[in-house]
Amino acid sequence: MSKEDGFSFCFDKSVCKICKGKCCIGEGYVFLTDEDIEGISNFLSLKKEEFLKLYTRKVNGKTTLIDLAVKNEIRCVFLDDNYRCEIYTKRPKQCRDFPFWESLKNKSFDEVKKLCPGIAPCS
Ligand code: SF4
Numbered sequence: 001m002s003k004e005d006g007f008s009f010c011f012d013k014s015v016c017k018i019c020k021g022k023c024c025i026g027e028g029y030v031f032l033t034d035e036d037i038e039g040i041s042n043f044l045s046l047k048k049e050e051f052l053k054l055y056t057r058k059v060n061g062k063t064t065l066i067d068l069a070v071k072n073e074i075r076c077v078f079l080d081d082n083y084r085c086e087i088y089t090k091r092p093k094q095c096r097d098f099p100f101w102e103s104l105k106n107k108s109f110d111e112v113k114k115l116c117p118g119i120a121p122c123s
Contacts, residue, residue: 001120001122002100003122004100006105007100007104007105008107008108008109008112009099009109009112009113009119009120009121009122010119010120010121010122010123011099011100011116011118011119011120012118012119012120013118014118015116015117015118016118019116019117019118020083021075021076021079021083021084021085022115022116022117023095023098023099023115023116024075024076024078024079024083024085024095025073025074025075025076025079026073026074027074029059029062029064029065030064030065030076030092030094030095031059031062031063031064031092031094032056032063032064032065032092032094033092033093035093036090036092036093037051037052037056037063039090040055040087040090040092042090043087043089043090044087055077055078065077065078065092078091098116099112099115099116099118099119109121
């Protein structure tokens with residue numbers, strides 16, 4: 001069980017195996033750091049420019065992964081048919097940090113639980 005100071009919840013990572021990528025589906029942005037871009041490009045054996053062209057777009061000047069419409073769902077481009085992340089070992093910082101985002105710090109336990117079935121009380 002993961003826990004971070006200042007958050008009203010803990011996170012049970014084992015639930016990721018059965019949740020079918022809830023945090024990777026739906027409207028939203030996965031913003032990339034320079035380190036993310038470097039790491040994912042290398043992982044995919046692509047030049048940085050190629051990776052940026054194929055898999056990203058700009059939103060308000062920031063680089064984000066593109067989405068795909070699959071089976072009536074909007075999904076992250078790297079979520080595969082089995083709801084697994086194709087770049088898991090090099091997934092962006094934003095994904096690694098979830099659900100401990102600053103934007104979720106002041107949310108109630110119930111609000112965050114709606115976003116992720118792995119949210120659990122801290123015992
Ligand atoms: S990069 Fe991987 S973990 Fe992040 S949203 Fe996409 S599929 Fe999910």
